[in-house]
Amino acid sequence: MNAITPIIAATKPDDWASDQEVRWCPGCGDYAILKAVQRTMPELGVAPHNTVFVSGIGCSSRFPYYMETYGFHTIHGRAPAVATGIKLANPELDVWIVTGDGDGLSIGGNHMLHLLRRNLDVQLLLFNNEIYGLTKGQSSPTSRLGTRSPTTPYGSIDRPVTPCAFALGAGARFVARTIDTAQKTMPGLLKRAHSHKGTSFVEIYQNCIVYNDDVFANFTAKPNAATNQLWVEHGKPLVFAGGTKGVRLNHDLVQLEVVDIVDGTTEDVLVHDETNRLVAQMLIDMPFGEFPVALGVLYCQPATSFEVAVHDQNERVTEGRVGDLGALLRKGQGWDVKPVREVSL
Amino acid sequence: MNAITPIIAATKPDDWASDQEVRWCPGCGDYAILKAVQRTMPELGVAPHNTVFVSGIGCSSRFPYYMETYGFHTIHGRAPAVATGIKLANPELDVWIVTGDGDGLSIGGNHMLHLLRRNLDVQLLLFNNEIYGLTKGQSSPTSRLGTRSPTTPYGSIDRPVTPCAFALGAGARFVARTIDTAQKTMPGLLKRAHSHKGTSFVEIYQNCIVYNDDVFANFTAKPNAATNQLWVEHGKPLVFAGGTKGVRLNHDLVQLEVVDIVDGTTEDVLVHDETNRLVAQMLIDMPFGEFPVALGVLYCQPATSFEVAVHDQNERVTEGRVGDLGALLRKGQGWDVKPVREVSL
Amino acid sequence: MATAFRPDETLPPAANDPSHPDAVVVRFAGDSGDGMQLTGGQFTLSAALSGNDFATFPDFPAEIRAPQGTTFGVSAFQINFGAIDIETAGDEPDVLVAMNPAALKTNIGALRRGGLVIADTGEFGPRNLAKAGYTISPLDDDSLMNYTVMAFDISALTLEAVKPFGLGNKEALRCKNMWTLGLALWMFDRDRAPLVDWLKTKFAKNEVLANANIAALNAGHAYGETAEIGGPLKQYHVDAAEALPGHYRTITGGESLALGLVAGAHLAGLTMFFGSYPITPASPILHHLARLKEFGITTFQAEDEIAAICSAIGASYAGQLGVTSSSGPGIALKGEAMGLAIITELPLVIVNSQRGGPSTGLPTKTEQSDLYQAIYGRNGDAPLIVIAARSPTDSFDVAIEACRLATQFMTPVMVLTDGYIANAAEPWRVPDRADYAPFPAEFADAPEEDGKVLPYKRDAETFKRPWIRPGTPGMTHRIGGIEKAVDTGNINYEPANHQAMTDIRKAKIDGVARYIPAQEVEVGGTTGRLAVVGWGSTYGPIRKAVQRSRAAGHDVAHIHIRYLWPFPANLGELLKGFDKVLVPEMNTGQLKTVLRDQFLVDARPLNKVSGQPFKIAEIEAAIEGMLGSVK
Amino acid sequence: MATAFRPDETLPPAANDPSHPDAVVVRFAGDSGDGMQLTGGQFTLSAALSGNDFATFPDFPAEIRAPQGTTFGVSAFQINFGAIDIETAGDEPDVLVAMNPAALKTNIGALRRGGLVIADTGEFGPRNLAKAGYTISPLDDDSLMNYTVMAFDISALTLEAVKPFGLGNKEALRCKNMWTLGLALWMFDRDRAPLVDWLKTKFAKNEVLANANIAALNAGHAYGETAEIGGPLKQYHVDAAEALPGHYRTITGGESLALGLVAGAHLAGLTMFFGSYPITPASPILHHLARLKEFGITTFQAEDEIAAICSAIGASYAGQLGVTSSSGPGIALKGEAMGLAIITELPLVIVNSQRGGPSTGLPTKTEQSDLYQAIYGRNGDAPLIVIAARSPTDSFDVAIEACRLATQFMTPVMVLTDGYIANAAEPWRVPDRADYAPFPAEFADAPEEDGKVLPYKRDAETFKRPWIRPGTPGMTHRIGGIEKAVDTGNINYEPANHQAMTDIRKAKIDGVARYIPAQEVEVGGTTGRLAVVGWGSTYGPIRKAVQRSRAAGHDVAHIHIRYLWPFPANLGELLKGFDKVLVPEMNTGQLKTVLRDQFLVDARPLNKVSGQPFKIAEIEAAIEGMLGSVK
Numbered sequence A, B: 001m002n003a004i005t006p007i008i009a010a011t012k013p014d015d016w017a018s019d020q021e022v023r024w025c026p027g028c029g030d031y032a033i034l035k036a037v038q039r040t041m042p043e044l045g046v047a048p049h050n051t052v053f054v055s056g057i058g059c060s061s062r063f064p065y066y067m068e069t070y071g072f073h074t075i076h077g078r079a080p081a082v083a084t085g086i087k088l089a090n091p092e093l094d095v096w097i098v099t100g101d102g103d104g105l106s107i108g109g110n111h112m113l114h115l116l117r118r119n120l121d122v123q124l125l126l127f128n129n130e131i132y133g134l135t136k137g138q139s140s141p142t143s144r145l146g147t148r149s150p151t152t153p154y155g156s157i158d159r160p161v162t163p164c165a166f167a168l169g170a171g172a173r174f175v176a177r178t179i180d181t182a183q184k185t186m187p188g189l190l191k192r193a194h195s196h197k198g199t200s201f202v203e204i205y206q207n208c209i210v211y212n213d214d215v216f217a218n219f220t221a222k223p224n225a226a227t228n229q230l231w232v233e234h235g236k237p238l239v240f241a242g243g244t245k246g247v248r249l250n251h252d253l254v255q256l257e258v259v260d261i262v263d264g265t266t267e268d269v270l271v272h273d274e275t276n277r278l279v280a281q282m283l284i285d286m287p288f289g290e291f292p293v294a295l296g297v298l299y300c301q302p303a304t305s306f307e308v309a310v311h312d313q314n315e316r317v318t319e320g321r322v323g324d325l326g327a328l329l330r331k332g333q334g335w336d337v338k339p340v341r342e343v344s345l
Numbered sequence C, D: 001m002a003t004a005f006r007p008d009e010t011l012p013p014a015a016n017d018p019s020h021p022d023a024v025v026v027r028f029a030g031d032s033g034d035g036m037q038l039t040g041g042q043f044t045l046s047a048a049l050s051g052n053d054f055a056t057f058p059d060f061p062a063e064i065r066a067p068q069g070t071t072f073g074v075s076a077f078q079i080n081f082g083a084i085d086i087e088t089a090g091d092e093p094d095v096l097v098a099m100n101p102a103a104l105k106t107n108i109g110a111l112r113r114g115g116l117v118i119a120d121t122g123e124f125g126p127r128n129l130a131k132a133g134y135t136i137s138p139l140d141d142d143s144l145m146n147y148t149v150m151a152f153d154i155s156a157l158t159l160e161a162v163k164p165f166g167l168g169n170k171e172a173l174r175c176k177n178m179w180t181l182g183l184a185l186w187m188f189d190r191d192r193a194p195l196v197d198w199l200k201t202k203f204a205k206n207e208v209l210a211n212a213n214i215a216a217l218n219a220g221h222a223y224g225e226t227a228e229i230g231g232p233l234k235q236y237h238v239d240a241a242e243a244l245p246g247h248y249r250t251i252t253g254g255e256s257l258a259l260g261l262v263a264g265a266h267l268a269g270l271t272m273f274f275g276s277y278p279i280t281p282a283s284p285i286l287h288h289l290a291r292l293k294e295f296g297i298t299t300f301q302a303e304d305e306i307a308a309i310c311s312a313i314g315a316s317y318a319g320q321l322g323v324t325s326s327s328g329p330g331i332a333l334k335g336e337a338m339g340l341a342i343i344t345e346l347p348l349v350i351v352n353s354q355r356g357g358p359s360t361g362l363p364t365k366t367e368q369s370d371l372y373q374a375i376y377g378r379n380g381d382a383p384l385i386v387i388a389a390r391s392p393t394d395s396f397d398v399a400i401e402a403c404r405l406a407t408q409f410m411t412p413v414m415v416l417t418d419g420y421i422a423n424a425a426e427p428w429r430v431p432d433r434a435d436y437a438p439f440p441a442e443f444a445d446a447p448e449e450d451g452k453v454l455p456y457k458r459d460a461e462t463f464k465r466p467w468i469r470p471g472t473p474g475m476t477h478r479i480g481g482i483e484k485a486v487d488t489g490n491i492n493y494e495p496a497n498h499q500a501m502t503d504i505r506k507a508k509i510d511g512v513a514r515y516i517p518a519q520e521v522e523v524g525g526t527t528g529r530l531a532v533v534g535w536g537s538t539y540g541p542i543r544k545a546v547q548r549s550r551a552a553g554h555d556v557a558h559i560h561i562r563y564l565w566p567f568p569a570n571l572g573e574l575l576k577g578f579d580k581v582l583v584p585e586m587n588t589g590q591l592k593t594v595l596r597d598q599f600l601v602d603a604r605p606l607n608k609v610s611g612q613p614f615k616i617a618e619i620e621a622a623i624e625g626m627l628g629s630v631k
C-alpha cells in the first residue's frame, strides 16, 4: 500500500445520497442528473468528506441537499464566488458548482465570467432548461426567441446567449455539453470534467417538465437523436447520423457544412481536435436544423489553475520567510520612550 | 428641403465641448479620445440635445461631463443597465456608453453580457488601459499576467479576459478595436459604430500615463506600429507591415499563420470578411508577438436591435387596442350592490 | 374588507341562531394536484356573488410540484366570509375539507374545537397514510374526537358521477374538487349557476370535460341534500353583508398593486417603464403588467435586480415613470442604485413584496421585516419616502400615492407590501376614474432668463428640482452620483456645498409630511389608555382585536400608519394622547424603533415571526396583557 | 493621541511664553506635484522623534493628478504637534506654507487670525495667479493684512542651493519641498540628522539627487537662521510630550487596521482570507495585506464587492477567517450576502471605511453616515455585531476585537472606520504580543454520541453553532440561505421553527453584550448635567471640547461608544445619570436614532456633513448651547 496517496474507502452510489427527501417535480430532468452524478462519484477516487457541492438558487441549485457530501446552497448567482473562497482556502477539497441558466447566466453571469477566466479548478454543471423553474416559468437568458412565459406573454424578444460560446469567450479551458437523459455517457463525461485541472464548464440540457417541457425534443427525442446529435471525440472525424453524415470546413467560405458520407470515406470530414479553440467555436456556432447539436467534450486545453497560481506565488514569495508579528508591528522608523523622560533614536 | 427628416443645425467640434474643466492627468490617453469624439460628432447628423452619454465610474467614466450633450455619470459598472432604460424609454435618443476595463468588465461584466446579447442600439466605448486608474492603479481583469500593482505587489496571477473575445461570445454583432492615438482613423471607425443598428462594441486601447504607462507601446510606439498593427478592411486581404506580410488560414491545422508577401501576390492571404464570426474570432485570438494586433472593424453582422424588437411587439400587440382604464379595473366576473340592499349578477 | 361597513361590535340578532352564523371560516386542503386553489377561488366567487364580505388566505407549498401525498406538498386555501365586516381570513377554520391524510395532518391543528372535518376516505389508503406519517388512520382512532367528522369516499362518488362521460380514471378523479365544491355550495345554500357557466367557458374546447365537471358539481350538491337528514352535515345560511353601493369584483393584492401603478402613471400623464427581475412573491406584479402594453407600459425583465432598478432610473431620467419591484433579497441588491436615484433626484417607485428573511429565508411565507431596510438601508444620508399597503384593495390606492409622491417630489418612493397581501383576495368596490384627482407631471423645457440651465434649482415650496428630459433642445446638462453643486448640478467637492445639499435632500423628504393626509384613528378615540399602532398587513387582525377589546370594555384605539417615512405631521401628538402604545409587527420590532426615535414614546413591541399572519386572539391577548382584564 | 497622558486641562507654565507653545498647527499646501504629503510625513517624523504628541490630516485632491496650478489640484497636509496630549489635527493652522497661489487661495481661510503665511513668490507669476483666480497677487494687495506674511522666492533659493549638482531645472525645482522642510525644521528647532539619513536611503541609487536634496534641506535651515534677526520668522520650541515608556512608531488608520486583522487572525490561530474590491478610502487595507503573505494571508481582488464578500464567506465556511472590506457603495452591494453569513452563522469580518454619501458622493472626504446601513441595512431580521474605531491607533485593537467576536460567536462583525482615520497618522506605542490574550477558534470534528451531525446545535451560553470544516471525516452536512431546522440545519418551513430560529439569532447577538467591556466615561464623571456621546473619529474633537468645557467650569462628560450593536450592558443606566445627552455625528443623526430607540433618552443631535472633521470649537459651542455659558 502506498503511504503518499491517502486511501479512499470504496463507495457505492448510495453512499453519495443524503437522507433528504428529493423535492423536484415528478419527471424533472434533475433526477436523471442526480442519479448520474451519484453513479459517477464512486469512480473518482475522492472521499465524500473531501467533496463540496456549491450552488446558487433555483430548482437545480437544490442539488447539494441531495448529496451526502459537504454542501452549500448559497444565494442567487453567487455560487462561483463562494466556491472561489472555498477552493482558495482549501485546495484539497473537490469542489463542484451546480447552477441553472438563470442562476449562472442571468444574475450570475459576471461571476461565471471571472471564474472561467481565472480558471479555478472546479467542476461547473450548468443545468440549462431554458427557463426559470423555481419562480414558476419565466423566460431565461437561454430561452429561445418567441418563448411565451408569464413575463413574455407575447413571446420573448431578447436574443438568447449560447452558454458554451459565452464560456469560450470568457476564456474557459474545458467546455463540454450533454443531455440529462444521456445516462450512459454522462459518467464518462463527468470523469473527464473532474480530471481536468481548471474550471470544467459542463452544460447539461435539462428538461423542465412543468414549464418548458420537450423544448429539447427536436434533438433528444428518440426519433431525432441519431440524426440531430453529433457526439464529438478527440482525434475522430466529426460524423453523425450513424456515420452517414459528417461536417467539413469549407475553406473558401471559412465555415462548416454538412456532407454525406458515401461508403465510409471520411477524408474531407473535419477531425475533432479538442485542443483547437477554433474548432470548438465552429461546433458551438453550428445553427441547429441545418446542423446537428454538438455534444461531448468540445474543448479541452489545460492551463495553470487559479488556486495553484495563488498558492505557488504565496510559497515563492514567502520562501524562507516566517511571519514575525512583533517585527511587523515595529516596522518603520520608530523611537523609544524610556521610563526616564527622554527620547533616543 | 425634406420635411420628413428633421433639420439638424450644423455643428463644429467645439459645440460638443461642455464648459466643464477637463480633469484627467496631463498626458492621459483619454484626452485624445475626447478630442476624436468631439471631432466626429458634427459628422453624424445628430443634434447635441438628442445625444446622451452614459457612463459608470472611473477616469474614463468622467467623459460625459466634458460633452455638451445630455450626460449621466451613473454608478460603477451599471451604465449599460441605465442606458437600456433610457433607450427603451426614448429610442429617438442617440445613446453612447463610455466605460473602462474595470467598470465594464470587472464589476459590470454581467450588464455588458446582457447588453450585447440583447443588442440594444447604442455605441459602447470601452477605454481599456488595463488598469484601475481612478482608484490609483490596481490591476484589472485585462491586466497582463504578472502586472505589479498595489493589489498584486508580486505580479497578477489571474488570466486576463480579452474584451473582444468576450464580446463575441456574448453575442455582439459589431466588434471593433482601435488605439487612443489613432486620431486619423478614429472618426471613421466611430461613424461605422454609429451607423450600425445594435450594440456597437468598440475597444480603445488607452494609455494611462500614471499607472500603466506604455503598456501598449510594443504595438503603438512609432517604430512598432507598422510591423505590429494589422488594420482590417472588409473584402481586403489581411496584410500588414506595409504590405510585406499577411495572415493565412492553415487548413490542416485550422489556425492562422503569418506569411511573407513576395512581390505583392496575396492569393493565399485570408481576405477579411467582417460578416464572418469565425474570421473575427481568429483575428481576435491571434497571439501577440507571433502575430500583429488586429485593429478596425473586426465583425459587423447586424440583427434586430432590442429597442426595435420591444417597440415592434408593443405595437403589434396593441394594434387597434387603446387602454381603457375603467374597463381594466372592472375586468373579471363582478357584481353590483344596489343602493337598495340586494345583489344581482 | 373593503366592502362591509357593519362592524361586528354590533352583532346582528341572527348571531345566536347556529344555522345562521354571521361568518364562517372554511379551509380547503389537499394535494398540490387536487386543485384546491381553484376550488377556493370559485367558492370565494360564490360568496362574493351572494354579497358576503370575505377575506382569503391561499397557503401553497414551497415546492413547485411536490411528490403526491407528501405533507410538504399540501396546498390549502382558507376563506372567511360573512354577513359582517370581514378583516382577516379567520383565526380558526370552522370547516376543514381534507382531500388526503397529509392535508388532514398539516391542517387539523388549526381547526376550531368542535369544528367540522370533511375527509375523502378514498384517499386514506395505507400508502397515503404512510406518506403523511400515520400508522393508523386518524379516521379510525379517536384522534379526531374533538371534532365532528364527515368521512366518505369522495373519490368513488366522483367516479360514479362522471362515469357516463367515459373519462380515464386519472381524468375522472380530477373532478373531485368540483364534487367537493358542489357539496360546499350546498352547505352554504349557494347558487350553482355561475359555477356552471364558469365551467362551460373554462372547458369550452372540451364539452365532455365541461359536462363531467358539472355532473360532479351537481353530484356533490345532491349528496349534501340527501345526506342532510339527521346527519352531521347541516346547511348554513350566511346573509349578505351590508356594503356601499357600487360595482364589485374580487382582487388579489398583486393585481391590485399592478392596477394602481397603471392608474398612477395615467394620473401623472406618463407612460410607465417597469424594470424587474422575477422573485417570489413579487413576480405577479410583473406578470400582470406584462400583459398591459396598451396602457403605455413597457415591462423589462432585467438580468438581475441591479439592472432592473438601474433601467428604471434610466427610464425616469428619459421622462417615463420608472418602477422597479422585488422582495427582500432583491431590494437589498438595489440599495446602491437607490442612492443614485436619491442624489440625482429622479422619480422612482420601488415595490417591495416582503417575505420571510433573513437571506433566502422563507420565500413563500409572509413577513414585515424589511422596514429597517426601507428606511435606513443605504449608504450615506439617503432619505426616501416609504409607504405601506394594508390589504389587497388598499394596494391600489397606495400604488397611486407612490406615483404621485415620486413625480411631485422627484424622489424614489418605496412601497411595502407582503406575501400575504400579494396572494390574498377580497371584494373590491371598483373605483371611478373621477374618484382620483390627476397630478400631471411637469417637464422643464426652457432655461432661466439668463440662459442658464439649472437642473438643481429647486421649487421654493417642495424643494423639488426640475425634471428635464433628454431630447429637449437647449437644456443639455449632466448629472451623476458625485455630490453636485447647488443649482448647476456640476461636480462639487466643497464642504459648505455638501452640507447644503445634504440638508436640502433631508428637508425635501421631511417636508413631504406637509403634503400627505393627517394620521387618523381607525377604531376608537384620539386619546385613551392604549393605542395599538400597526402598518401593512396586520391591519385586519389589529382592527378586529381592537374592536373586540372595545366591545369587552377596554379603552383602546387602533392607529394604522400608511406613511412610514416621513410620518404624518400629527402622529407624534396623536400618540402622546395615549397612556400606552402597543406595536404588533411580523418582525422583531422595526416600526417600534422608528416611533421611539421620532417621538420618544415608550412603544412596546408585539412580535410574531413565523411566516403566518397574526391571529386576532393573539393581539387581543396582548391588549389584555397591557390593560389587564376588565372586571 | 495614543501617547501623551498630560491632558491640556492643566496647562504647563510654559504656556505663556510665546516662543515656547504647548502645541502648534502647521499646514503644508502646494500643487499635487510639489510633494506636500512627503514633506508633511517627514516633518511628522521629526516631531515624533522629538517626542511630541501629534495628529495629522492629509487632504488630497479628488483627481489623480489634476492640472498644475489649479485650485482643485491642491494637496495639503496638516499636523498638530505639541508637548501636550494631542487629539486632533487642530482647528486652525498657526502656520500655513503655501507653495503656490492656488494653495494659498484654498487654505488661507482656515489660518488662525494673526497666523504665519510662508509663500513661495517664485510661483506667484501671472499664469499661476490666473489659474487660482487672482487678478492681482494677494501678496501685493492687503488681502492678507490679518496675517503675518513671509514671502520669498523659495524656487530661486532652491535652484541656487542645488546648482552645484547640475540638475535639470525641473528636477532641481523638485527639491523645493526639502528646502521648505529645512526651513520648518529650523523654525521648530529640529534635528536634521534623521532626515539626512532618510534622504540617503531614499536616493541610495542616485547620490547626486540625495546630495542635492540634502543641500536644499540645509539651505532652507540656514535661511531660517540668517533671516531670523529681527524678521517675523521666529524660532519656536515645542517640548516633548509626556508619554508612557515603550517603543513608538507613527501609523495611519489604514495600516493599523490591517495589522490588527493580522494580529486577530493570529490570536484566533487561523489563516486569513481577505476578499475585497478596490474603493476609496478602503483600498489601503487591501494594499497593506497583499504584501503580508508570510503571515498566512491570502488576498483576493474580486470582480466586484458581491464576489468579494461571497468569497470571504466561502473561505470562512472552509475554515479560514474570512474578511471583506469596502466603503459605503460597496457595503450596500454586500447587504444580501451579509444575510447569508447571518443565517449560515459563519464568522466574517466586514470593514467599512466610510466616505461622503449618498451614492458615489464624496469619495475622498470623510463621513459617518453608514451607521444606519451597518445596523439596519439588510432584508429580514438580520442582526450582526457593529463596532467602530475612534482613531488610527485604536483601529488596531478594534480589528482584533472584530476577529474575536466573529470567531467566538460565529457571526459577521462590521467594523466602522472612516476616510479621516484611514489616512490620518499618529504616534503608536507598539503593543506587545503578551498584551493580548489569544482566543483560539474551535472546530467540531466528531458527531454527537448518537452519531448525528448537528451543525445548528448551539452552545448553551453563547448560542453559537459549531464550526465544521469541509474535509472533516464523518461530518458531512449541508447549509444554505433558506430557513433551517433547529439543530439539524435542514431546510424547514414550519412556523414554530422560523420563530425559534429568528429568536435565537437575535438572542445570540443581544447576548454578546455580556461578553464585551462595560461602557466607560472618557472624560468627567458617571453622572452630570450633560453627556456628550460619540462614536468613531469624532473622538478627538469631542474629548478636547469636553476637556475645555470642563476647564471652563461646565459639568459635562464624554462617553465614546466602541460597541454600537449590541451596546454595552450598562450604557442605558449610564446615560440616565445625565440630565442631557448630546450626540455629535458626521451624519444627519444616526447614533441618535439607535440611542433613542434603545434607551428612550432624549439624545440631541449635533450634525456636520461637510466631508470635514468636527472642529473642537464647534462642539464646545454646542455644549455651551445646551448648558448656557458659565457665569
Ligand SMILES: Cc1ncc(C[n+]2csc(CCOP(=O)(O)OP(=O)(O)O)c2C)c(N)n1
Binding pocket: A057, A058, A059, A060, A061, A076, A099, A100, A101, A102, A103, A104, A127, A129, A131, A132, A133, A134, A135, A140, C277, C278, C279, C280, C305, C329, C330, C333, C360, D336
Ligand atoms: C437575489 C434573488 N433574486 C431573485 C430570486 C428568485 N429566483 C430564485 S431561482 C431564480 C431563477 C431560477 O432559474 P434557474 O437558475 O434557471 O434555475 P431552475 O429553477 O430553472 O433550475 C430566481 C429568479 C432570488 N432567490 N434571489
Ligand SMILES: Cc1ncc(C[n+]2csc(CCOP(=O)(O)OP(=O)(O)O)c2C)c(N)n1
Binding pocket: B057, B058, B059, B060, B061, B076, B099, B100, B101, B102, B103, B104, B127, B129, B131, B132, B133, B134, B135, B140, C336, D277, D278, D279, D280, D305, D329, D330, D333, D360
Ligand atoms: C460600487 C463601487 N465599487 C468600487 C468603486 C471604486 N472604483 C471607482 S472606479 C473603479 C475602477 C476604475 O477602473 P476602470 O473602469 O478601468 O476606469 P479607469 O479609471 O481605468 O478609466 C473602482 C474600483 C466604486 N466607485 N463603486
Ligand code: SF4
Binding pocket: A023, A024, A025, A027, A028, A029, A030, A059, A060, A129, A133, A134, A207, A208, A209, A210, A211, C064, C065
Ligand atoms: S419546475 Fe421544472 S425544473 Fe423545477 S423541479 Fe419542476 S420540473 Fe424540475
Ligand code: SF4
Binding pocket: B023, B024, B025, B027, B028, B029, B030, B059, B060, B129, B133, B134, B207, B208, B209, B210, B211, D064, D065
Ligand atoms: S490615472 Fe491614468 S487613466 Fe486616470 S486620468 Fe490619470 S492617466 Fe488617465
Ligand SMILES: [Mg+2]
Binding pocket: A058, A100, A101, A102, A127, A128, A129, A130, A131, A132, A133, A140
Ligand atoms: Mg433554468
Ligand SMILES: [Mg+2]
Binding pocket: B058, B100, B101, B102, B127, B128, B129, B130, B131, B132, B133, B140
Ligand atoms: Mg481602466
